[in-house]
Amino acid sequence: MKLLVVGGAGYIGSHTVRQLRAAGHRVVVLDNLSSGHAEALPDDVELIKADLLDFPSVKAALEAHQPDAVIHFAALIEVGESMRAPARYYRNNVVGSLNLLQAIVETRKVPLVFSSTAAVYGTTDAVPIPETAALQPESVYGETKLMTERMIHAFHTAHGLPYTVLRYFNVCGAAAAGDIGEAHPSQSHLIELACMTALGQREKMLIFGEDYDTPDGTCIRDYVHVQDLADAHVLAVEALHAGQADAATYNVGLGHGFSVKQVLDAVDAVVGTPLEREIAPRRAGDPPRLVADATKIVQDLGFSPQFTDLQEIVQTAWNWHKGHPHGFEK
Ligand SMILES: NC(=O)c1ccc[n+]([C@@H]2O[C@H](COP(=O)([O-])OP(=O)(O)OC[C@H]3O[C@@H](n4cnc5c(N)ncnc54)[C@H](O)[C@@H]3O)[C@@H](O)[C@H]2O)c1
Ligand SMILES: O=c1ccn([C@@H]2O[C@H](COP(=O)(O)OP(=O)(O)O[C@H]3O[C@H](CO)[C@H](O)[C@H](O)[C@H]3O)[C@@H](O)[C@H]2O)c(=O)[nH]1
Numbered sequence: 001m002k003l004l005v006v007g008g009a010g011y012i013g014s015h016t017v018r019q020l021r022a023a024g025h026r027v028v029v030l031d032n033l034s035s036g037h038a039e040a041l042p043d044d045v046e047l048i049k050a051d052l053l054d055f056p057s058v059k060a061a062l063e064a065h066q067p068d069a070v071i072h073f074a075a076l077i078e079v080g081e082s083m084r085a086p087a088r089y090y091r092n093n094v095v096g097s098l099n100l101l102q103a104i105v106e107t108r109k110v111p112l113v114f115s116s117t118a119a120v121y122g123t124t125d126a127v128p129i130p131e132t133a134a135l136q137p138e139s140v141y142g143e144t145k146l147m148t149e150r151m152i153h154a155f156h157t158a159h160g161l162p163y164t165v166l167r168y169f170n171v172c173g174a175a176a177a178g179d180i181g182e183a184h185p186s187q188s189h190l191i192e193l194a195c196m197t198a199l200g201q202r203e204k205m206l207i208f209g210e211d212y213d214t215p216d217g218t219c220i221r222d223y224v225h226v227q228d229l230a231d232a233h234v235l236a237v238e239a240l241h242a243g244q245a246d247a248a249t250y251n252v253g254l255g256h257g258f259s260v261k262q263v264l265d266a267v268d269a270v271v272g273t274p275l276e277r278e279i280a281p282r283r284a285g286d287p288p289r290l291v292a293d294a295t296k297i298v299q300d301l302g303f304s305p306q307f308t309d310l311q312e313i314v315q316t317a318w319n320w321h322k323g324h325p326h327g328f329e330k
Contacts, residue, residue, distance in 0.1 A: 001241055002026045004067035006100060007074030009036030009047065011182045012115065012171055012226055016071065017045060018180070019230040023238075028065045030058070031074065037328040040180050052096030059103040069111045069237050072100060075144070078188045079119060079285045082141035093144035094151075101155045111162040111240035112152065113233055118169045118222070118253070118290045120146045128222075128256075128293035131167070131249050139285030153247070162246045164236040169222035169253035169292045171229055173313045174320035181320030182226075183327030190260060191223070191314060194267040195321035197275050205275050207260050209282035212289075218260035220289040222253035225307035225316070235301040245300055252303070253292025258310055266310045270318050 003020060007013045008029030013036065017027050021042065029041060032051040041047060050057035052074055062070075075093045076082070082089040097114075104110060118129070119142030126133045137143045155161040172191045174181030182192045196202050210217040232252045239245040258266075268274045297303040307313050 001068040001237070002028070002065065003237065004028050004030060004061065004065060004070045006030045006052065006070060006072045007036065007115075008071075009033060009038055009040055010073055011184065012168075012229060013073040014040035014180050015175060015226045016073070016230040016233045017041060018175065019227070019234050020237075021045075023234045028061075028067065030061050035185050037183060039328040040183075052099050053091070055099045055103060058099055059106060062103050062107040066108060067110060069113065069241060070100070070104060071113045071233055071237060072097065073115045075115065077141065077184075079139045079141045080188060080283055082139050082144070083284045086140040089140050089144050093141075094147050097148040098151060101151060101161070105155060105159045105161060109159060109161060111164075111237070113164045113166065113236050113240065114148065114152055116145045116149055116165045116167040116249075117142060118167055118251070118292065120149065120167060121287070121290065123287045127289055128291040129251065130293040131251055131296060138287055141285070149249070156247050162240055164240055164245055165249040166232060166236060167249065167251050168229060169224055169251070169290060171226050172223045173225040173227065173307060173316040175227060176316060178316070178319040178323050181317065181324065183324070190263055191267065191317050192321070194264060194275060195318055198267065198271040198273070198318070199321060199325050201325070203276065205264060205277050206280040207264070207277055208280055208286060210279045211282075214259060214288055216259050216261050219286055220257040220259050220291065222255070222257045222291045223263070223310065223313060224253050224305065225313050228305040228307055232297065232301070232303050235303060239301055248300065250297035250301070251292040251294050252297060253294050254305055254308055255292055255294045257289065257291040262310065263314070266314045267318070270311055270314045
């Protein structure tokens with residue numbers, strides 16, 4: 001297949017580009033490089049520098065490259081920032097996605113794989129969370145992802161657009177080769193921040209809330225390795241191309257969770273010295289517990305995560321950060 005990967009220069013996108021090529025597919029990336037890195041892409045992958053908010057450029061890219069399917073990663077992704085700057089999030093994530101959908105149906109109406117998030121569930125009594133759980137996001141970020149899921153479904157109903165939505169839980173780790181990894185400009189993710197702290201770039205780790213209704217009082221998340229997640233995209237796009245799993249939504253996670261303190265313990269063990277920790281107030285928009293019921297993607301697509309050990313996952317992140325203390329900057 002020839003694939004257009006939108007947001008493919010970002011963290012998850014660049015790992016997925018690599019897995020798609022390993023599976024024998026051709027790839028073109030469209031990205032505005034607002035948080036992505038051209039250096040994260042193989043030299044021979046074409047990068048179209050364009051913004052989803054620029055509809056003519058998006059449509060021109062689809063017309064020029066005639067992809068067999070589109071994978072859509074492009075978004076602003078920070079829960080905390082989304083609560084402070086809602087307009088940016090609604091514009092970029094919802095209007096940007098609407099432009100992409102419109103451009104797809106005006107050109108080749110090819111299948112779409114979309115990056116959604118566990119943040120669409122918000123606080124729920126269901127643990128683990130099945131895809132059928134109530135959708136009640138607690139952050140603007142989660143709202144923008146749910147709105148986009150609903151737009152995609154409406155385009156499916158109205159125009160027959162085939163799609164797969166993947167709701168990722170907490171994505172982490174780096175390529176086993178250690179040459180690409182997480183390099184988000186404003187760094188808000190727990191494992192990334194802990195690695196920066198271990199490198200001496202931050203003084204200490206703040207734990208956002210120790211008074212949640214969880215065994216150690218800190219939030220629980222389901223940490224899925226980025227390489228396993230990339231494999232999930234390969235499975236999803238190949239199934240869509242084969243005419244299977246049309247209009248499906250899947251959780252992508254391991255099915256078990258770790259608390260903030262357990263993650264920091266794993267980082268301490270991998271790094272070899274304990275990081276300084278401080279208990280801080282809760283962060284707005286954080287649900288106490290998000291763990292995937294990933295049965296459906298295992299059954300339908302044969303998803304089979306390779307990274308299930310927390311220390312092993314953290315080790316891949318640490319290898320990347322240690323070797324690239326300033327990300328892709330030289
Ligand atoms: N990282 C996680 O833990 C996580 C969890 C759940 C869902 N997701 C979703 O996965 C996707 C990828 O996340 P990531 O961690 O790789 O983030 P990222 O910031 O590394 O990647 C996003 C990419 O999209 C590009 N982009 C953003 N807005 C754009 C626009 N308007 N036009 C063109 N390109 C644009 C950025 O430059 C970047 O390369 C996002 O949609 C995010 O919501 C991420
Ligand atoms: O310095 C920090 C950073 C994070 N945390 C805590 O660690 C947990 C994980 O936080 P992250 O920022 O790493 O990830 P989130 O759970 O907030 O969000 C991530 O996973 C979500 C789904 O679970 C969304 O998909 C979202 O895009 C993605 O950023 C949260 O309880 C957070 O409060 C801290 O205690 N201290």
